[in-house]
Amino acid sequence: MGLEGVKKEVKADELIIEGEAIGYNPKTGEFLPFQETVQRKRKYDIGAKSIEVPLKLFAFELLYLNGKNFIKKPFIERRKALEQVTIKNKDISKQIIVVDHQEEVDKEERLEEIFDQAVAKKLEGVIAKKIDGIYQPGARGWNWIKYKRSYSSKINDTIDCLVMGYDFGKGKRTDFGMGAFLVGVRDEKNDKFVTVAKIGTGLTDEEWRFLKIKSQISKLKDKPMNYSVDKAMNCDVWISPAIVVEIKADEITKSPTHTAGLALRFPRLEKFRDDKKPEDVTTLEELQHMTR
Numbered sequence: 001m002g003l004e005g006v007k008k009e010v011k012a013d014e015l016i017i018e019g020e021a022i023g024y025n026p027k028t029g030e031f032l033p034f035q036e037t038v039q040r041k042r043k044y045d046i047g048a049k050s051i052e053v054p055l056k057l058f059a060f061e062l063l064y065l066n067g068k069n070f071i072k073k074p075f076i077e078r079r080k081a082l083e084q085v086t087i088k089n090k091d092i093s094k095q096i097i098v099v100d101h102q103e104e105v106d107k108e109e110r111l112e113e114i115f116d117q118a119v120a121k122k123l124e125g126v127i128a129k130k131i132d133g134i135y136q137p138g139a140r141g142w143n144w145i146k147y148k149r150s151y152s153s154k155i156n157d158t159i160d161c162l163v164m165g166y167d168f169g170k171g172k173r174t175d176f177g178m179g180a181f182l183v184g185v186r187d188e189k190n191d192k193f194v195t196v197a198k199i200g201t202g203l204t205d206e207e208w209r210f211l212k213i214k215s216q217i218s219k220l221k222d223k224p225m226n227y228s229v230d231k232a233m234n235c236d237v238w239i240s241p242a243i244v245v246e247i248k249a250d251e252i253t254k255s256p257t258h259t260a261g262l263a264l265r266f267p268r269l270e271k272f273r274d275d276k277k278p279e280d281v282t283t284l285e286e287l288q289h290m291t292r
Contacts, residue, residue: 018061023053163243165235176208194259202268218242228259241278246270
């Protein structure tokens with residue numbers, strides 16, 4: 001998805017729209033799960049991956065158009081202006097900006113049907129908005145709410161993971177010397193640790209410092225032989241099997257880049273498990289069972 005392609009699909013000199021970019025399969029027309037879309041954010045083969053995983057921009061808000069501020073306008077006006085300013089392509093496969101279907105509902109049952117249809121298309125869910133609601137920057141309130149797949153199929157269990165390595169920090173994280181850390185579970189069948197997430201948010205400053213101190217003790221020059229890691233998930237620093245963390249996630253999705261074949265969606269640290277050894281972490285079989 002390039003800026004020039006977006007420009008060709010709007011009838012405006014100036015505008016600000018809000019949306020979300022989603023990867024799709026040009027062969028099947030299916031939308032891709034989050035874990036496949038984020039493959040575009042990588043250290044290697046960026047150009048090739050952007051061709052392999054093209055994007056569509058789901059536009060759901062228009063905030064500014066040709067000198068007119070729409071923020072205080074009711075949603076129904078913002079939506080109408082968004083539909084009018086976007087140019088639809090007869091060939092949907094070539095469409096970059098997607099203004100998705102909208103329907104006014106007054107029954108919960110119909111909302112559930114629309115939600116199920118969205119999930120069937122491999123989308124995250126739906127956004128429900130008040131017709132007369134204004135746009136509130138930085139605040140959601142009750143003018144709009146997200147109804148996501150993870151809310152309807154919440155993972156109740158936590159996952160015990162092994163910290164396998166970390167990347168150097170940038171900006172504020174420079175002080176910690178750590179920006180994100182890679183975690184995995186145990187593949188008993190192949191006697192390997194396989195990756196499930198790279199975590200870069202959700203820790204307090206104190207937790208980042210604590211993890212860095214513990215990591216220094218176990219730091220290695222090379223990746224351990226019993227670590228199975230895709231090159232897209234390679235770390236700046238590798239750590240020997242020693243640190244176990246308890247991780248909470250919204251859901252478990254299929255992943256082409258994590259070697260477990262599965263990935264944790266929105267993972268966050270619950271606590272450090274100093275009481276557990278590397279061999280005590282969640283197994284790949286247990287993780288697979290959690291998806292059934």
